[in-house]
Each structure stands twice: as C-alpha cells, then as structure tokens.
Amino acid sequence: xxxxxxxxxxxxxxxxxxxxxxxxxxxxxxxxxxxxxxxxxxxxxxxxxxxxxxxxxxxxxxxxxxxxxxxxxxxxxxxxxxxxxxxxxxxxxxxxxxxxxxxxxxxxxxxxxxxxxxxxxxxxxxxxxxxxxxxxxxxxxxxxxxxxxxxxxxxxxxxxxxxxxxxxxxxxxxxxxxxxxxxxxxxxxxxxxxxxxxxxxxxxxxxxxxxxxxxxxxxxxxxxxxxxxxxxxxxxxxxxxxxxxxxxxxxxxxxxxxxxxxxxxxxxxxxxxxxxxxxxxxxxxxxxxxxxxxxxxxxxxxxxxxxxxxxxxxxxxxxxxxxxxxxxxxxxxxxxxxxxxxxxxxxxxxxxxxxxxxxxxxxxxxxxxxxxxxxxxxxxxxxxxxxxxxxxxxxxxxxxxxxxxxxxxxxxxxxxxxxxxxxxxxxxxxxxxxxxxxxxxxxxxxxxxxxxxxxxxxxxxxxxxxxxxxxxxxxxxxxxxxxxxxxxxxxxxxxxxxxxxxxxxxx
Numbered sequence: 001x002x003x004x005x006x007x008x009x010x011x012x013x014x015x016x017x018x019x020x021x022x023x024x025x026x027x028x029x030x031x032x033x034x035x036x037x038x039x040x041x042x043x044x045x046x047x048x049x050x051x052x053x054x055x056x057x058x059x060x061x062x063x064x065x066x067x068x069x070x071x072x073x074x075x076x077x078x079x080x081x082x083x084x085x086x087x088x089x090x091x092x093x094x095x096x097x098x099x100x101x102x103x104x105x106x107x108x109x110x111x112x113x114x115x116x117x118x119x120x121x122x123x124x125x126x127x128x129x130x131x132x133x134x135x136x137x138x139x140x141x142x143x144x145x146x147x148x149x150x151x152x153x154x155x156x157x158x159x160x161x162x163x164x165x166x167x168x169x170x171x172x173x174x175x176x177x178x179x180x181x182x183x184x185x186x187x188x189x190x191x192x193x194x195x196x197x198x199x200x201x202x203x204x205x206x207x208x209x210x211x212x213x214x215x216x217x218x219x220x221x222x223x224x225x226x227x228x229x230x231x232x233x234x235x236x237x238x239x240x241x242x243x244x245x246x247x248x249x250x251x252x253x254x255x256x257x258x259x260x261x262x263x264x265x266x267x268x269x270x271x272x273x274x275x276x277x278x279x280x281x282x283x284x285x286x287x288x289x290x291x292x293x294x295x296x297x298x299x300x301x302x303x304x305x306x307x308x309x310x311x312x313x314x315x316x317x318x319x320x321x322x323x324x325x326x327x328x329x330x331x332x333x334x335x336x337x338x339x340x341x342x343x344x345x346x347x348x349x350x351x352x353x354x355x356x357x358x359x360x361x362x363x364x365x366x367x368x369x370x371x372x373x374x375x376x377x378x379x380x381x382x383x384x385x386x387x388x389x390x391x392x393x394x395x396x397x398x399x400x401x402x403x404x405x406x407x408x409x410x411x412x413x414x415x416x417x418x419x420x421x422x423x424x425x426x427x428x429x430x431x432x433x434x435x436x437x438x439x440x441x442x443x444x445x446x447x448x449x450x451x452x453x454x455x456x457x458x459x460x461x462x463x464x465x466x467x468x469x470x471x472x473x474x475x476x477x478x479x480x481x482x483x484x485x486x487x488x489x490x491x492x493x494x495x496x497x498x499x500x501x502x503x504x505x506x507x
Contacts, residue, residue, distance in 0.1 A: 059102055059144075059146060060102070061102045061103055061104035061144065062095075062101075062102045062103065063091065063093050063102075063103045063104070064103075064104045064106065065084045065085065065090065065091055065103060065104070065105050065106065065115070065171075066084065066085060066106045066108055067082060067083070067084055067105060067106065067107050067108060067109055067113055067169060068082075068083060068086070068108040068109055069081070069082055069083075069109050069110065070082075070083045070086060070168075072088060072167075072168060074195050074235070074236065074238065074243050075195050075235035075236030075243060076235060077195065077196075077197055077198070077235045079167060079195075079196070079199065080167070080199065081167045081168040082109060082113070082159065082164045082167050082168055082169040083168045083169065084168075084169060084170070084171050085171075087241060088168035088170075088193060088238070088241060089156075089168075089170055089171045089172060089191050089193060089240070089241060089265060090168070090169070090170060090171035091171050092171055092172045092173075092174070092189065093157065093171065093172065093173045093174070094173075094174045094175075094176070095149055095174070095175050095176070096149075096152075096175065096176045096178065097149060097150075097151065097152040097175055097176065097177050097178045098148070098149060098150075098178060099148075099149050099175075100146065100147070100148055100149070101117075101120075101122075101145065101146060101147050101148070101149050102144075102145070102146050103144075103145045103146075104142055104143070104144050104145075105137055105142060105143045105144075105145070106142045107137045107138065107139055107140065107141055107142065107143075108139075108140070109139055110139050111139060111162075112130075112136035112137060112138050112139065112161060113136060113137050113159050113161055113164060113169065114128050114129065114130045114134065114136045114137060114159060114160050114161040115128045115137070115143070115145075115157055115158070115159060115160070115169075116128040116129055116157065116158060116159070116160040116436070116478075117145075117155065117157050117173065118155055118156050118157060118158060118173075118303065118434075118455075119153070119155040119156075119286055119287055119305070119455045119456075120149070120151070120155060120173075121150055121151055121437065121438070121439070121473065122147045122437065123147055123475070124437060124473070124474065124475025124476065124477065125475070126145050126146075126147050127436055127437060127475075127477070127478070128145075128160055129160045129436065129478045130160065130161055131398055132476050132477070132478050132494055133475065133476065133477075133478075136161055149175055151175060151287055152175045152176060152177035152178070152287065153174075153175055153177075153284055153286070153287020153288065153305070153307070154172075154174055154189070154261040154262075154263055154284070154286075154287055154305040154307055155172075155173040155174070155175065155287060155305065156170060156171060156172050156173050156191070156263055156265050156305075157170060157171055157173050158170035158171075158265065160478070162200065162488070163199075163200030163201075163267075163484065163488065165267060165484060166194075166196055166200060166267035166268075166484045167196070167199075167200070168193075170193070170265050171191075172189045172191050172261075172263060172265075174189060174261065175287070181289075182259065182283060182309065183257070184257040184258060184259040184309060185252070185253070185256040185257050185258065186250075186252055186256060186257075186258045186259065187258075187259045187261070188250060188258060188259070188260055188261065189240070189261045189263065190239060190240060190248075190260055190261060190262050190263065190320075190333070191239070191240055191263045191265050192237060192238070192239055192262075192263065192264050192265060192266055192269070192271060192322055192331060193237070193238045193241075193265050193266055194234040194236075194237050194238075194266040194267055194268065194269045195234055195235045195236050195237070195238060196232065196234055196235065196267065197232070197233065197234060197235045200488070203232055203485065204388070204485065204488060204489070207231060207232070207388040207485065208387060208388040210386060213231075214233060216233070216326070216327055216328055217328065218328050218348075219325075219326050219327055219328050220272060220323040220324060220325050220326070220327065220328065220330070220349070221325060221326070222272065222299055222325060222355070222357070223351075223355050225460075227326075228270070228325045228326040228430065228461075229326055229428050229429050229430075229461065230268070230269075230324075230325075230326035230327060231268060231429070231483070231485050231486075232268060232485060233327060234268075234269065234324075234327075234329070236329065236331075237266070237269065237322065237324065237329065237330070237331035238331065239320075239322065239331050239332070239333045240333075242333070244330075244331065244332055244344075244346065247332050247333050247334055247344050248333040248334070249333065249334045249335075249336070249342045250333070250334070250335045250336075251336060251337070251338050251342070252312055252335060252336070252337060252338065253312075253337065253338055254312065254313075254314055254315050254337045254338075254339065255311075255312065255313065255314075256311075256312045256337075257309060257310070257311050257312075258309065258310050258311075258312065258335070259283075259307060259308075259309055260280075260307070260308050260309075260310060261305065261307050262298070262300055262305065262306045262307070262308065263305045264300045264301065264302055264303060264304050264305070265303075266302055267302070267483070267484035267485070268302055268483045268484055268485055268486075269302060269324055269325075270299065270300070270301050270302060270324070270325040270326070270430065270432075270458070271299070271300045271322040271323060271324065271325065271331075272297055272298075272299050272322075272323045272325060272349075272351060272355065273297060273298055273299075273300060273320070273321070273322045273323075274296060274297035274298075274320070274321050274349065274351060275310055275318050275319075275320045275321075275335065276318055276319050276320075276321065276345065277316075277318060278310050278311070278312070278313075278318060279294050279295065279296055279310070279353075280294070280295050280296070280297070280298055280308040280309070280310055280356075281293070281294050281308060281309040281310070282294075282295065282298060282306055282307070282308050282356055282360075282361065283307050283308065283309055284305075284306070284307035285304070285305070285306055285307075285358070285361055285452060285453075285454055286304060286305055286439070286453075286454040286455045286456060287305065287455075288363070288439060288452070288453040288454065289363070289364035289365075290361045290362060290363060290364055290452055291361075291362045291363070291364055291450070292309075293356055293360055293361060293362075294354070295353070295354045295355060295356035295360065296351070296352060296353030296354050296355065297351050297353070297354075297355045297356070298355065298356045298357070299325070299355060299356070299357040299458075301430070301432040301456065301457075301458040301482075302432040302456075302482050302483060303432050303434055303456045303482035304432065304454070304456045304457075304458070312335070312337060314337075315337040315339050315340050316336065316337060316340055317334060317335075317336040317337075317340050317341065317342050317343040318334070318335045318336065319332055319333070319334055319343075319344055319345040320332060320333040320334070320335060321345075321349035323349045323351075328348075330348075330349050332344055332345070332346060357458070358442055358445070358452060358454065358457055358458060359445050359446075360445075361445065361452040362445070362446055362447065362450040362451075362452060363441075363450045363451060363452050363453055365450075366449050366450060367441050367449070367450060367451050367452075367453050368441070368448065368449050368451070369418045369468075369470055371418060372418070373417075373418045373419060373420040373468060374414075374417040374418050374419065375413060375414075375417050375418075375419045375420070376419075376420040376422065377411055377419070377420070377421050377422070378393075378421075378422050378424060379392055379393060379411070379421050379422065379423045379424065379479075379493065380392065380393050380394065380424050380426060381423055381424065381425045381426065381427060381431050381433075381459060381481070381491075382394070382426045382427055383427045383429065383486070383491075385428075388489060389489055389490070390427075390481065390486040390489050390490060390491035391490065391491065392479075392480075392481075392491055392492065392493040393493055395409060395490075395493065396489065396490025396491075397480070397490050397491075397492035397493065397494070398490075409493070409494075410476075410493065410494050410495070410496040411479065411493055411494070411495045411496065412496050412497075412498045413471045413495060413496070413497055413498070414471065414497065414498060414499045415471055415472070415474055415497055415499060416470075416471060416472070417470075417471045418468060418469075418470055418471075419468065419469055419470075419471050420443070420466055420467070420468045421435075421440075421466065421467050421468075421469075421479075422464060422465075422466045423459045423464065423465050423466070423467070424464045425459045425460065425461060425462060425463055425464065425465075426462070427461060427462075428461050428462070429461055429483075429486075430458055430459065430460050430461050431458075431459045431481045431483065431486065431491075432456055432457070432458055432459075432481065432482040432483060433456065433457055433458075433459055433465075433467075433479070433480070433481060433482070434455060434456040434478075434479070434480060434481075434482045435455060435467070435469065435477065435478075435479045435495065436477040436478045436479065437473045437475065437477045438455070438469045438470075438471075438472075438473060438477065439453050439454065439455050439469065440453070440454060440455065440457075440467040440468060440469040441453055441467065441468045441469070442454055442457050442465065442466075442467055443466045443467065443468055444465070444466060451468070456482060471497065474497045475497060476494050476495070476496045476497070477494060477495045477496075478492060478494055479492065479493055479494060479495045480492035480493070
C-alpha cells in the first residue's frame with residue numbers, strides 16, 4: 001500500500017503517533033507514549049498490538065532486525081560489537097516511496113537499545129530516541145515500527161543509545177523514487193564505517209584524562225584550510241564491511257553508468273572521496289535532489305549521504321579512495337570492468353581538480369518557503385577539550401544537567417513557523433549537525449532561492465552556518481552533533497513544539 005504526504009498527516013494525528021497531543025510534555029513522561037511492543041515472531045501476536053495501525057488486520061513486518069552482541073575483530077582490535085543480523089553494517093532495508101514501513105526489532109542483547117531511522121520524515125513517536133521520543137527497547141523484548149514513507153533517497157538506521165552506533169548497530173535504508181529522473185546500469189550502496197581503537201567508556205576516559213593527542217604528519221585536509229582536528233584516531237575504516245586488507249570490489253561492464261549511494265555511517269569521520277581518474281556527478285544530498293554538479297572528489301561529513309553518477313568509459317580497474325580528514329589513513333575499494341582484473345591502489349590518495357562540499361550545491365528547484373522567517377534562534381556550539389565537555393547554547397543534554405535556565409534546554413518553535421537556526425561554531429572542531437524529523441535549507445551558499453536541502457550539515461571550525469526549516473511535524477525532536485563522542489557527553493538540544501494547530505489547518 002502506498003500513501004501520500006497528506007495521508008501521513010492524517011495517520012499520524014489520527015493514531016496518536018504524531019506528537020501534537022504530547023507537545024507540552026517532555027522527558028520520560030513524553031517517552032512513555034511509546035509505540036506498541038510486540039512479542040517475538042515465534043509467539044502468536046494477539047490483541048490490539050497485533051493489528052495494523054491503519055486497521056488492515058495483522059501487520060506482518062517486512063523486515064525483522066535481530067540485534068545481538070558479537071565479538072568483532074578488524075584492523076588488529078578486538079571489540080564487543082552490537083550487530084544487526086550478525087554483520088557490520090547490518091541487515092539492509094529497501095522500500096519504494098509511498099510504501100508502508102513495517103519493521104520489527106528483536107533485542108537479543110543483555111542491554112537496552114533504541115533504533116533511529118536517520119533522515120526519515122516520520123511521526124515523532126517512531127523516531128527512536130530515548131528520553132525524547134520513546135522508551136528504550138529492553139533486553140529480550142521487541143519493538144514494532146510502522147509509518148508511511150513520504151520521501152525517497154539514501155538513508156540509514158542506527159542505534160541512538162550510548163555508543164552502540166559506533167560499535168556496529170546500523171544498516172542501510174534505501175527508498176527508491178516512484179519517479180526516477182535518472183538512468184543508470186548499476187545502483188550500488190557504499191556504506192563507510194569507522195572501527196574504533198577501544199571500547200567506548202575507555203575512549204571517553206582517555207579523552208578526559210588530559211593526555212596530549214598524537215600529532216599526525218601529512219593528515220588529509222579539505223582544500224583551502226589550515227587544519228582539520230579530530231578527537232579519536234580510529235583503527236581503520238571499512239567499506240560495506242570490508243577492510244583494506246580484503247577490499248570491497250565491484251565488477252561492471254565497459255561503458256556502464258553507475259549510481260553510487262555514498263553513506264557516511266561512521267561515528268566521527270569526515271571523508272574526501274574520489275574514484276581515481278573519473279568524475280562524479282552529484283545528483284542528491286541526504287535524499288534531496290540537487291542540480292547536477294560535476295566534481296573530481298566530494299567531502300562527506302559524518303552522517304551525510306551523497307548520491308553520485310559515474311561513467312566507466314573504458315576497460316580498467318579504478319580505486320575508490322575515501323581519505324579521512326584530519327588523519328593519514330584511508331579506506332579503499334575497487335570498481336573494475338569485467339575484462340580486467342581488479343587491482344587495488346593502496347598508495348596515498350592524491351587529489352586534483354574540483355572538490356565539492358555542501359557549499360557547492362544548489363537545490364534542483366526553488367526551495368524557499370515564500371516568506372521571511374518567523375523565528376530566528378542562535379545555537380552556540382562550544383566545547384572544552386581539557387575536560388572534554390561539548391555544549392549547545394552552554395548546556396549539556398540530558399535536561400537534568402542543563403542548569404536552572406529552561407530556555408537553554410530546548411529550542412522552542414510553534415507549528416507552521418518558518419524557523420532559522422544560526423549555528424555559531426566557537427570551537428576548533430567541525431560539527432556534523434543533524435535535525436531529526438525535518439529537512440532544512442542551508443542558507444548563504446550561492447542563491448538562497450535554490451538553497452540545498454539536507455538533514456545533516458557540516459559546520460566548519462570557527463564558522464557560522466544558518467539553516468531554515470518549516471515547522472510542520474509536531475513533537476519533540478533531537479537536534480545534535482553527530483560526532484558520537486561529542487553526543488555522548490551531551491552535545492544535543494532538542495527542538496520542541498510548544499503549540500500545535502488543528503489537523504484541518506495542516507491539510
């Protein structure tokens with residue numbers, strides 16, 4: 001069954017899944033309005049929780065994600081990983097725009113979890129963020145998610161609890177467009193993950209110990225910068241679960257056109273990506289169409305997704321280099337024609353020509369809202385590297401640590417407003433900032449009428465980036481830095497709707 005955006009509004013409000021009725025409560029009380037918990041598939045589901053939220057009888061899940069703890073070894077480190085379907089990255093999910101999303105999570109771990117559908121426009125109580133939109137999924141229990149898909153593009157899912165995302169609890173989530181304007185011969189998902197050097201608590205302890213971070217010679221940097229600082233030197237990077245010792249390889253025919261869905265699913269890594277000797281044509285960012293832009297390489301921050309087209313003009317073996325900004329390591333893969341053996345070039349990546357980032361892009365069509373912003377809010381991004389504390393507007397999340405000023409705890413908006421958030425980065429670190437449940441326009445690029453539309457944007461060190469969104473999805477939404485180490489120590493300030501309007505106004 002396929003539904004429209006209007007159906008999404010009606011279903012969300014009519015079923016209690018949209019947060020309009022809950023917009024004035026927060027924290028644990030808000031989270032207690034969580035989605036139904038279902039028994040594991042081996043148990044016969046009975047009663048109201050077994051019924052579809054749309055009243056169509058038993059709603060069988062399209063995908064069942066089994067989450068469990070497994071030992072993991074790569075790049076010389078031994079870790080306790082949290083994996084979906086036993087692999088890192090985990091079970092892939094693929095739908096078509098307009099489908100009903102029906103996914104069951106079975107938590108077979110000894111600890112709770114909470115799954116977020118990164119970049120999706122969905123009812124607030126399906127968003128999977130503990131203490132904001134749902135209660136954690138306890139060990140030995142299951143959680144069922146159901147909502148209509150009103151968009152297309154490249155996304156992913158990941159845990160939003162503790163360090164689990166950094167240790168393997170994630171997977172790709174692709175929504176094919178009903179009306180695809182591009183033609184290509186291959187459609188490939190390339191999912192990058194970083195492998196940390198130790199367990200999460202140990203890393204945070206080391207970051208807070210005051211020990212000097214190691215100096216890195218010949219670190220990769222974005223063009224025209226004096227440096228790109230990182231918090232943690234990872235053991236290595238994987239591409240679709242493959243390390244550089246056994247790289248990911250794709251065989252194609254000569255003359256093929258490829259669509260590569262570049263998903264940066266790392267915990268804290270920024271990449272500069274190129275396919276040696278070939279040009280990318282960027283067609284989408286975070287699932288949103290942009291005017292095709294040709295570049296030799298592209299910078300992809302943590303949690304962002306870039307869809308590119310690339311033509312394989314003749315026989316050969318082409319190494320894909322994903323260089324880690326601020327470090328001297330890279331991840332490689334190989335795309336080769338079927339008449340040539342794959343050969344991985346493991347030498348240092350050398351970049352020439354045009355490098356694209358978010359400032360290079362323009363929306364495919366006008367993206368403005370036809371009026372000036374109703375509300376403008378400053379968001380100060382700051383941190384103390386000595387004590388390793390990261391803040392938004394001088395507070396840490398969760399709310400009980402925010403201090404006596406409630407205005408610093410949330411960013412309050414009203415339904416129907418056009419809202420601008422001016423992110424002022426006063427730190428020496430770059431921050432990949434992500435807003436849940438919405439897309440936003442990134443202002444100040446080339447022409448704000450065609451400002452690119454994203455859900456995750458890079459705020460470079462010492463710079464200011466302004467985003468603009470329409471407040472049309474009531475609830476309380478996480479807004480945070482997607483660097484896992486910054487988020488873990490509190491770099492989040494939720495966006496909270498303080499008033500809503502009747503459904504007839506939303507139509």
